[in-house]
Amino acid sequence: MGLLRRRRGPRAHAQLIGGEVSLLPPEDHAAALLIMREHGREPMSMTHGDFDYDYLQALAVGPDGDRRFDRLSFAAHFDSLMFGRRGIERPADEAALNPYRQQFVAMFTRLRREHGVRSFLAHNMTVTPRNVGEIAQLIRDCHGFGFGLFSFQPAAFIGDDRRWHEGYRDTSADAVWAQIEAGAGTRLPFRALQVGDERCNRTTYGFYVGPDYFPILDEEKPADIAVRDAFLKNFGGISFSGTPPKLLLAKVARAVTRNPRVVVPFAGWLVRTARTVGLRRLVRHRNIRPATFVMHSFMDAEDVAPAWKAMQDGRVSEDPRIAETQQRLAACSYAMAHPETGELVPACVQHSVLDPGENAALRTLLPLTPIGRRRQPADPSA
Incomplete structure (x- = not known):
């Protein structure tokens, strides 16, 4: 940590x-x-x-x-x-x-x-x-x-x-x-906010109103991109998760005080979104449920191992597939910490290169001991 x-x-x-x-x-x-x-x-x-x-x-x-x-x-x-x-x-x-x-x-x-x-x-x-x-x-x-x-x-x-x-x-x-x-x-736009390499991660943020889903940003709409840019510029340093509500409200208020015009693109987004959702739907369901859709595409071990070796050696592979793997590893935002070396290792490297050796050591350190069969609880649908 x-x-x-x-x-x-x-x-x-x-x-x-x-x-x-x-x-x-x-x-x-x-x-x-x-x-x-x-x-x-x-x-x-x-x-x-x-x-x-x-x-x-x-x-x-x-x-x-x-x-x-x-x-x-x-x-x-x-x-x-x-x-x-x-x-x-x-x-x-x-x-x-x-x-x-x-x-x-x-x-x-x-x-x-x-x-x-x-x-x-x-x-x-x-x-x-x-x-x-x-x-x-x-x-x-x-x-x-x-x-x-x-x-x-x-x-x-x-x-x-x-x-x-x-x-x-x-x-x-x-x-x-x-x-x-x-x-x-519905279509799920995923390029408005990109984390890591698109070949690895796709994410759509949005919300449900009743059975209907509404993405909050669409990269094909310039007004949405303007909202994204305003948010990152004015609120990008604020942690919205894990911050106590009163403290979060104070931080947001301070950011707005520094740049009052920031409310303009957000007000426009709110009006557009309300029109898209529709007053009738909101009145009928009276509930907005945030929901995010994510796809994480991991890479095969046979590609990751040589790609990581090349990166450790400071060279770009001449094999196009391995070079692509290097690009994806370099952009990885999902890392495992190794304090013994001071490295942050991409998850695919951890799973493909490091885990096999670490798992072998764990089998010696923590040998499996046969135990009795677990009691089966009642079926939750019964």
Whole structure:
């Protein structure tokens, strides 16, 4: 965390990852999140969501009954390619997991009701030719469950090759994005705010009003680009996530005081958006739900390893495919910190180059011990 703060600045998002976080005792999990926050990170716990409310409550609330956190962020990975989930060890399709998705969100709804702890929940899904055709219906089914972000990750040839059962490259990024757009029911512009390389990341920010989704920015509309530029110029240094509401309001007010004309493009955007949504729709549904769609495309290990080696050697590969991989790695915003070397390593390098050796060492340090079969809870749909 100290390295990330020095290299990436005082405020940023960070993920608690590396295995399944709910295997950590709640006290250790909470301690890790608090350390991350002490270093100015807004942490998100990465999970498969297969834990119970008692665990979540023990994480959020201390033994004295006082809550440890005002807000928790979790990203839950649900897809039909995962085996071993309690109650549904081998899902037949994505729809079969919907009761488990709802059960996951319901735990956080209960946590807020009983302890006042707010939450931000993301939904992650690995995509292969086997389930790509189910994306659109999944979004239609689940957009109202309570997830604030839907992330889709086309599978890459990374990690244990015993798990490589499909022709992952038979599905293009454009095909996956088309399915996401079909589920959202509208075109999803993703170039107005680009993070990293477009070949790696596509992101659309927007909101739902009832069943209808509305992107907030469209790169094809000059007025929207003007709003984006005004926002980055006047508010780019403000952290809008993790900042207490009163402090955030004060910071925004100070920025507006310095440049009152900044309200003009935002007022125009508000009028245009209200016209697009329509007063009748707003009155009928009376609820605006922010939602973000993301696609992360990881790269194959056979390309990443030579590309990283070339970058370490300070040269550009003569192989066009490897040179493209170098470009994507150089633009990567998703990095793992290695304080022992002072490096921030792109995620694809971590997974493709470093993880195999580290996993081998972990198998020696933490040998697997056979345990009894877990008791299966009741089906949440029953």
